[in-house]
Amino acid sequence: MLRLVGAQAQLHPVAGRVPLGELLRGAGVISDRDLRAALRLRPCREAPLGQILMAHGLITAEDLTRHLARQWQVRVAALDQRPPDPALLDRLDPTRCLRAGLVPWRRLGGVTLIATAHPDRFDAARRWLEPALGPVSMTVATEDAITRALHTTAAARLVAAAETRCPETLSCRPMGAWRWRVTLGMGMAALGALTIAAPGAVFVAVFTLALVLAGLSQLLKIAATCAARRPARAPTRQTAPGAATPPALTRTLHPRPPRQADIAETGAEGAIPLGIMPGPMLPAVSMLVPLYHEHVIAGRLLHRLRAQRYPPELLEICLIVETGDDLTRATLAGTRLPRNARVIVVPPGALRTKPRAMNFALDHCRGSIIGIWDAEDAPEPDQVMKAVQGFAARPPQVGCLQGVLDIYNSRSSWLSRCFAIDYGIWFRLVLPGIARLGLAVPLGGTTVFFRRAALEAVGGWDAHNVTEDADLGLRLRRAGYRTEMIGTVTQEEATRSAWPWIRQRSRWIKGYAMTWAVHMRAPVQLWRAIGPRAFFGVQLMFAGAVVQTLAAPVLWSAWAIPLGLPHPLRATVVAHPLAAGMVATGLALCGLVNMVCGMIAVSRPQRRHLRAWVPALTLYYPLATLAAWKALAELIWRPFFWDKTAHGLATRRPQADRLPTVGGNDATGADAPHTAQGAGPGHPHTSASGDGPSGPETRHDGPEHPTDDMSADMAPDRPGRSGDRTAASPQGAVPPCGAPRAKDQRRKARIQAVLSHPPTASERMARAATETIPLRAIVMEEVLFPHSPR
Numbered sequence: 001m002l003r004l005v006g007a008q009a010q011l012h013p014v015a016g017r018v019p020l021g022e023l024l025r026g027a028g029v030i031s032d033r034d035l036r037a038a039l040r041l042r043p044c045r046e047a048p049l050g051q052i053l054m055a056h057g058l059i060t061a062e063d064l065t066r067h068l069a070r071q072w073q074v075r076v077a078a079l080d081q082r083p084p085d086p087a088l089l090d091r092l093d094p095t096r097c098l099r100a101g102l103v104p105w106r107r108l109g110g111v112t113l114i115a116t117a118h119p120d121r122f123d124a125a126r127r128w129l130e131p132a133l134g135p136v137s138m139t140v141a142t143e144d145a146i147t148r149a150l151h152t153t154a155a156a157r158l159v160a161a162a163e164t165r166c167p168e169t170l171s172c173r174p175m176g177a178w179r180w181r182v183t184l185g186m187g188m189a190a191l192g193a194l195t196i197a198a199p200g201a202v203f204v205a206v207f208t209l210a211l212v213l214a215g216l217s218q219l220l221k222i223a224a225t226c227a228a229r230r231p232a233r234a235p236t237r238q239t240a241p242g243a244a245t246p247p248a249l250t251r252t253l254h255p256r257p258p259r260q261a262d263i264a265e266t267g268a269e270g271a272i273p274l275g276i277m278p279g280p281m282l283p284a285v286s287m288l289v290p291l292y293h294e295h296v297i298a299g300r301l302l303h304r305l306r307a308q309r310y311p312p313e314l315l316e317i318c319l320i321v322e323t324g325d326d327l328t329r330a331t332l333a334g335t336r337l338p339r340n341a342r343v344i345v346v347p348p349g350a351l352r353t354k355p356r357a358m359n360f361a362l363d364h365c366r367g368s369i370i371g372i373w374d375a376e377d378a379p380e381p382d383q384v385m386k387a388v389q390g391f392a393a394r395p396p397q398v399g400c401l402q403g404v405l406d407i408y409n410s411r412s413s414w415l416s417r418c419f420a421i422d423y424g425i426w427f428r429l430v431l432p433g434i435a436r437l438g439l440a441v442p443l444g445g446t447t448v449f450f451r452r453a454a455l456e457a458v459g460g461w462d463a464h465n466v467t468e469d470a471d472l473g474l475r476l477r478r479a480g481y482r483t484e485m486i487g488t489v490t491q492e493e494a495t496r497s498a499w500p501w502i503r504q505r506s507r508w509i510k511g512y513a514m515t516w517a518v519h520m521r522a523p524v525q526l527w528r529a530i531g532p533r534a535f536f537g538v539q540l541m542f543a544g545a546v547v548q549t550l551a552a553p554v555l556w557s558a559w560a561i562p563l564g565l566p567h568p569l570r571a572t573v574v575a576h577p578l579a580a581g582m583v584a585t586g587l588a589l590c591g592l593v594n595m596v597c598g599m600i601a602v603s604r605p606q607r608r609h610l611r612a613w614v615p616a617l618t619l620y621y622p623l624a625t626l627a628a629w630k631a632l633a634e635l636i637w638r639p640f641f642w643d644k645t646a647h648g649l650a651t652r653r654p655q656a657d658r659l660p661t662v663g664g665n666d667a668t669g670a671d672a673p674h675t676a677q678g679a680g681p682g683h684p685h686t687s688a689s690g691d692g693p694s695g696p697e698t699r700h701d702g703p704e705h706p707t708d709d710m711s712a713d714m715a716p717d718r719p720g721r722s723g724d725r726t727a728a729s730p731q732g733a734v735p736p737c738g739a740p741r742a743k744d745q746r747r748k749a750r751i752q753a754v755l756s757h758p759p760t761a762s763e764r765m766a767r768a769a770t771e772t773i774p775l776r777a778i779v780m781e782e783v784l785f786p787h788s789p790r
Contacts (some may be wrong), residue, residue: 224433399454399481424601467511
């Protein structure tokens, strides 16, 4: 028989309820030192005690659930053996149940049993549960069991919510209707008929339009480059008059000492020596990592994620896979995941896109900050911490922070070299300048962080848009939020051949066209929401880029005139030589602007080897025209088709794969990835493939370390910079056999320093409150120096 807990007992817990930590210690699950170390971290972490213990591998989810049941004097719900009643869940919103971590289980004696993973939140949930279900009572279950039960019982409703989260007025899903396709097809047919009827007039009109758009685009690029090169101002937290600062952000900026409520939650003062030191309240961060047919790169990805220097109890890594992607699911099932990683399986639906998968996973996240990484990404180890600090230093109106993307296989082919230059121009010059000019920022698809409140306020991602990132940046601006850049770099893999590049770029161009069409349904509303300057910026960055790319061959045809070939404008050039000279000068200046911006983008020491390839952009950009015409055809036949880009094909791996992980395994408590995955620097096949420190790709490649400070990357080269010093000592140099290694010498010096000057208890507590230190390291200090002075 299940014991029912009445309303009075839930609202007023039994006096003398044993704290969770004491229950775990009394049962022998954790030691006294483990508990004390966890309690020291509790006041400066936006995480409960059980989450801290699980993240460090001290308890399991089953241990936590079993002792929560003892603490609250309830039973554990066997959801796997007895699934929930679907009729009960039909009365509730399943997405709200996911966010609350509960599911209605059974009806017993006129009372509905609710299985929850968070008993302390049950009283708050009672307010919206009882109007729909009547009297309710609590049982407990693991969070994974509740998630599986909701997926099994309400999969169709969860998928529908993910596909329609974005409001229809700001979504491109109406473009799938046959009427929209017929209208677009008829417009193209009319343009073709007009071209046949009056080819000369149409050619002149298209030539003039393309020339004007090219000139305006280059002016925008010049303005953005100048704005990006200006010294950056320190972010301020000045808010509008009367605007309130969110409590979580206030705690992050202004640390507070522990309150009596904190002590009452974790244990009686004096019974457990808490030893709490004031420290910053760090928020929980959820990183979304969408995966689809990524079995090749899964091992490398997990190796990079382990290197993040952020408390594991606050960092949630959500690996998102599709139901039909058996290959990726099998790869993850055979891989030892970090303890703070979870696999979210997205049920099948009407479409299969990255934004749909992220919308589905959003309700599973517990973080107040949401970030995105792609499968091939190699983020900096302190990237999450930089994002948290960036939000803490900025007002709540800054709803999004965009990082810098770079290419780690820039020597694979001429196309990857041009791709690296293109990325440098976009992420180091154009996007920072656009943000400083106050325009709407078309976001990148990765290394982007959101305040969860802002992301949910605008309706998440548009599940039908194939460039959901750029669309989301515009919707954030319409809602009054700002996007700013932060100085953190993520290395990505570039495509090495032309056809995969065209497929990827066609999806981007198609998404830009769809985004412009969606937001221009009501141009007056868009004007009022973002202002005239940002409105004209949207026309240039979205419609202008698409039209200019489609009409680029008309501009290229002007080369036929000096070559003496037939051309529709030859008579005009002969009749008006001054105008023709001005047009030729304008075209030359457009090309010069591209060359200058490319040289600035690769001026860093790590990218100087790309300078000689900047002129190759003249052969690189024409590929975009082929992609644009492919995108135009897909707008009619397959508007929501997601052309997947294959990853894991590069022979050169990012620096994160070749360097030892600093504190990676300690941060997660998990073992290193299996060498069979090829993620470690000592993999036996590394040298043969050129991926490792001794491979041929590394011997010829210069150092490509991501730089922490973005403004330093943009600064002109100076003698004696770190990049020059790095070039003088290539990565992978091994000391002669028998010679003392510098790493061993540093470790020996640290041990001798600790033994000669033992740390005080206050110093150990301060480190625990402010640094990402494994609990076992703190416990080891307690064992070595139990009687050190306080």
